[in-house]
Amino acid sequence: MGQDGAGIELETSLGYLMKEVSSALRTAMEAVLRPLGMSVTHYSCLELLAQRPGLSNSELARGTFVTRQAMNVLLQALEADGLVTRSEQPASGRALPTQLTPAGRAQLATASAAVRGVEDRMKSGLAPAEQVALRTMLSTCAASLRAT
Numbered sequence: 001m002g003q004d005g006a007g008i009e010l011e012t013s014l015g016y017l018m019k020e021v022s023s024a025l026r027t028a029m030e031a032v033l034r035p036l037g038m039s040v041t042h043y044s045c046l047e048l049l050a051q052r053p054g055l056s057n058s059e060l061a062r063g064t065f066v067t068r069q070a071m072n073v074l075l076q077a078l079e080a081d082g083l084v085t086r087s088e089q090p091a092s093g094r095a096l097p098t099q100l101t102p103a104g105r106a107q108l109a110t111a112s113a114a115v116r117g118v119e120d121r122m123k124s125g126l127a128p129a130e131q132v133a134l135r136t137m138l139s140t141c142a143a144s145l146r147a148t
Contacts (some may be wrong), residue, residue: 047112
């Protein structure tokens, strides 16, 4: 606890523990993605596009937790590498929908296997029922924070 008694006990703080897990997960993911020439944001972008083709720059930025500007730079690089295509004309408004190319799907398949290995390692100490309970609790925590 802080010197004045108003601080947070780091050993019992759920927020601190969640940040510690998040940091460890990101580090482990970066370690398996780096040899593939990818970052976590790069991987997350491809994964989102595989699951939700046609997302706009803004939607991808929100889904990968980066700014629109950072996503635009990433999308330009992914397009130059032949991993995604973006329409010349917006479907509606100003948003240019983005799609994975076959090369993007191939890169994603390799990266997904590597990331799945990290997630498997992370949850290896949990029984299947505990994994389900953890997913439920984390989803509930996120929903509670979004609701306020």
